Amino acid sequence: MLNTLKNRFEQGYRTCAYPKEKPAVFARYRGKPVIQKGVSKDIVETCANACPQDAIDIELKKIDMGRCVFCGTCERISNGAFVTFTNDFEISVSRKEDLLTDGDLPALAEHSKQHFKKLFGRSLQLRQVSAAGCNACEADLNVLATPFFDLARFGINFVASPRHADGIVVTGPVSRNMKTALLQTYEAIADPKVVIAVGSCTLTGGPFLGSPEITHGLDTILPVDLFIPGCPPHPLTNLHALLTFFK
């Protein structure tokens, strides 16, 4: 007991102050992409040809964050003349079309649904379904339960059964083998329920784009309320989305 108290005294309070204060993220973290104004079409085309995800719209001069895996190739080969990836991790949206961006994202809070806030603002229980994810999206959701993020202080928890849940958080590209299990999990949750898509795999297929073995976008089979981009999304991106949309 004394050792526990001594340890606590020495360690201090380790939980981050977010959302009151934004913690500093790793210097090389790539968050919201901001397209340079007036960039030439040639530069955009060069970047689009090099993009492994076919995520750059040449005509609109925008990046589809649903497809982007934030590899940084386009920033690197254009030497920043096309895009700069900022360290802004607040990049989630509630409408899929808003994932196509030049850096001007709509405020998520303005699109959150009032009845969701009323229903789930004090308590939100979520069932996580890994539908063939690589485990990185899952790990960065898992870390929300650690003392640093302490998701439970906001009344949000991950639960073991869909019968106890208010919604599902889906990761992975939804392989053919996982599709039935995912749909059955969704059916097992009582109405009203929410669907949260996490990671480029779930949003569009991500690195598995074009494969006949996957579902190209969770929204093609379920009504998605929240789209959280990234490969994987930063834990703070997940936290921002959950707090802004439901609190």
Ligand code: SF4
């Ligand atoms: S950072 Fe995104 S848009 Fe740029 S090359 Fe990589 S996947 Fe494509």
Ligand code: SF4
């Ligand atoms: S989005 Fe990226 S990190 Fe997440 S499951 Fe797919 S490949 Fe893994």
